[in-house]
Amino acid sequence: MVALVILMAPLLAALAAPAMGWRRAMPWIGVVADGSVLVAGLIVALHDVNHVAPIGAAGYLRIDALSAFMVMVIGAVSLLASWGSVRYLRHEVDSVACTPRQAVQYSVLIQLFVATMLLAVTAANIGVLWVAVEATTITTTFLVGHRRTRGALEASWKYLVICSVGIALAFLGTVILYLAAQHAGGTSNQALDWTWLSAHARTFNPSVVRLAIGLLVLGYGAKVGLVPMHSWLPDAHSQAPAPVSALMSGVLLSVALYALLRFKAIAVLSVGEAFPRALFMTLALLSVALAALLLITQRDMKRALAYSSTEHMGLMALAVAAGGPLAITGVLLHMLGHGLAKGVLFLSAGEIVIADGTSDFTEAAGLLTRRPGLGGSFGLGLAALLGFPPFSLFVSEITMIRGELAAHLAWAVVLSLVALAVAFAALATHGRRLLLSSTPGELVGQRTPAAAMAPLVVGLALCAFVGVSTWPLGPVLRAAAKLVVS
């Protein structure tokens, strides 16, 4: 019953938006819907974490501890994003940057986007998962192109083509895994079902599974933003409206990584730890290294944040490569913390664009003096992203590293730490230029409206709370990690 709310809330919001038409209160529908997703996710996650509950009768949807945790992550970040959308849409319509019809279209698409992500994490079946992840691409293409500039057009084309290629590879991987399952005696529905697959993976032909996992990692890896299929990410994130970037960077990438978590657990049962580990580790180290290097030269804050996402996804993929309970717990916690921190940062960047008309680090310099509220939230978000306590990324990064050391990956840890240091220096330099450097001219601090600050403060507070208290998420995290540790 509660689980049904999870999928229905954003769908209803998507239907309600056009029925209501554009009015200033309309974007709040999305906030209510995504808030209910978060609450429903919390109820499921805290109530009963140790069994798998089917949703509906058809057997295509189900929710277990890992799904419930992902629902919570999606609920939390989409709550921030739709909250930020309220101000974004009002500003766009007031400044005639978009028509009321486009504003309604935006509201529909963003809720459909949330619904497809929720479908992906509650799918019981790898076919449904695939359809859902592909649907996220289709719903977000128009959101990326919402501003209708040439840059937005280029970014949406690139996004759709690269992610379609990725998802096509993932389809091939899915089919080949299905083939392996069929030959191990699965009927056509069993051979796609997560539960059946994990129960029987030991009997799958290893050479077939090896091919499948390779294709799945490359394919869904494109959506995670891992090198070499990452190139859509900085373009899409810099061109999309800020709340959309918050949602894409904050959760879409993690949803794709969620799929890989489950696939890896299945592959390990059939082919052993070594091959999947090498695969994840290669992509992870390449991503962390390349993203760190490219971070140095960025001038635009949204592009820089996008590269930082590739870097963090790489860090998480490295922990997935390690694979023990500690590392996986770290990955899950990092998904939540990164989603919240990135959400706050993208929304702040959106507010900076509204206030100053630019997202260039240098052009918006002196932010902390000029707009203390906004500068403060960006600065704290950056501190969270860079791994300072009390924010949860501090805990999750240490947990991931401990997990990697437990898996005897010390050399990979060292390599990733070097890249992490480069990324740290680059982001800290950009941040200092944006926040602290003085600007000629107006030096009087301007207040940022409370409506703009509210989602930022809530996001930062949640990120800090998760960082200092294992209550109430401890049990669900442990139960979720156990599901994908073999």
Add this chain to the structure above:
Amino acid sequence: MRSDSLTSALLALSSGTVLVGAAVALWRRTARGIVRAMQLQGVALAATALVLGLQLHIALLLVTASLMVAVKVVVIPLLLQRLVALDPSNAESDPVVNVPASLVAVVVLTLVAFYATRPLVRAVSGVPVTLAPFGLATVLIGFFILVARRKVVSQMVGLLLIDNGIALVALLLTTGVPLLVELGGTLDVLLVVVVLRVLATRLHAELGVLDLDALKELHD
């Protein structure tokens, strides 16, 4: 016994034609010709599903075949032809990789496909599986088109070749995935084409061309 070898031959012929379609798409320069090549490939793909369905008595494959005809032979080519009509003079006049070099690439990619599918062919027995390299080669040629061709229509065809190649591999390996996945996949291809067409129309309205080289704003 005789009819069995006949259907095997038909199967080889139709799945081989899928690969030929991909090679033709790379060889032709006019947008119209490239779309035709893709249409030919759609026919070959549907024929493969039909032959396989008749040979193995799988009714579901007949549904798959008609779905393929509807989407890959009729609807998508129609959508693309209407896009071509926006700019009839549009042709790959100066591709990133020229045509003779591209055809050499076809040969190399086909060899790679045969090499890469060896573990599959060894692990699973039967005539259809030995034809799977045709599908993979088509996928690789699709990749090549995406990299080496910059016209909007060529890019869309490249994406569709990848999709057709994967459909062929799926067909030959598993003799059909469950209907739900099949429908989801087909609907998805159709939606991607529709969305890309909307973007292409916007591009044409803005810049008057169907060439991605006109868009070069985003870089590091």
